[in-house]
Amino acid sequence: MKYTDLDLKKPVESKNYKLESEFVISSVKQIFEEKRESGNNKIIIKTNLKMGLPLENINKLAAPLIEAWAFETFLEIRDESENKYRLINVEAQERLGMSDIILQFRKNKNVITGNIDVKATSNNIKNSGKSPNITSFSRIRTAYIQNPDFIFIILSIKHKVYNEKNPITSIINGIMELTEFNIYDLKYVSEKDIAYNPSLGTGQIQIKDIHYVEYEYRTAWEMCQLLDKKYLNSSRRTIEDFYREAVKNKWIKE
Incomplete structure (x- = not known):
């Protein structure tokens, strides 16, 4: 069996996908730039420790704290009587959800949904942000098949x-100061910046350096093909493994 023998479904996104993705990214970027410029980009960690926080281990707390801070930031915008970003809905997702936060913006008569994955990177740790797991191979590929307009945004802080x-x-x-923000669409991350780790279930899609990526515009079908290529290039995966996932997740035309 060869990959080219499979009659795979080919998702086709709407012609407005790129504009809608850019709209979500631009809105999120402006929200956090305003936070930083106004000085509201710090998390104060109050303790009764006279020697202060053990900074060498603070990264263990960073991810959930920064995710909570981001969620509350979006809630504040949503609850403003006339928020200029037209952010109408904010939902925190469960721990093992596809993303951390779901945002919905109103643009003209349409509602645009962005799935936000928050990633914390420490300036105090040398290799922080290198090759973090983003989501599972089968989960993200299935998402693009079920909804070709699925917008999956990485918010790197x-x-x-x-x-x-x-x-x-x-x-x-303890003061946790949020110094830099980078926001981008997973679907447009360059091929060289995306990696596949076969560990954990069907394997994890990774970004080689979460805060610094290059863009390559592609379609939903081209993204599926890229994911498949990363999967099949692993020495621990075979075409039979792929076929089993394709049948299970209904990637093959009926």
């Missing part, structure tokens, strides 16, 4: 952590 003494209580609080 860089942070630095330091201690600051409260002059009144003498207690040292």
Whole structure:
């Protein structure tokens, strides 16, 4: 059996997909740039520790804290009486969901949905942000088949952590300052920036450096083909493995 022998479904996105993806990215980028420029880009971690936070292990706390901060930031925008971003819905997803946050924007008479995956990267740790797992191979490929207009956005947030003494209580609080933001559509990440890790179930799609990627515009079908190529190039995967996933997830035409 060869890959070319399979009669695979070919998803076709709408002609407005690129514009809608760019709209979501632009809106999210503006929201976080305003946060940074206004100085509201810090998470204060109050403790009763007189020696301050153990900075060498703070990365273990960073991901859930930054994800919660991002979620609350979007909620604040949604709840403004006349928010200029036309953000109408914000939903936090369960721990093992496809993404962390779902956003819905109104644009003219349409509603655009963006699935946001929040990734925290530390300025204090040398290899932070290198090859993190994004989502499983079968899950993201199936998403593009079921909805060719599926917008999956990576929100990469860089942070630095330091201690600051409260002059009144003498207690040292931890400050997590969010310093840089990068937002991009997974479907347009360049081939060289995408990797496949065969561990964990059907394998994980990874970004080689989460904060620094190049773009290559492609269609939903071209993205599926790229994912398939990464999967089949693994020494731990065979065409029989792929066929089994294709049948299970209904990637093959009936």
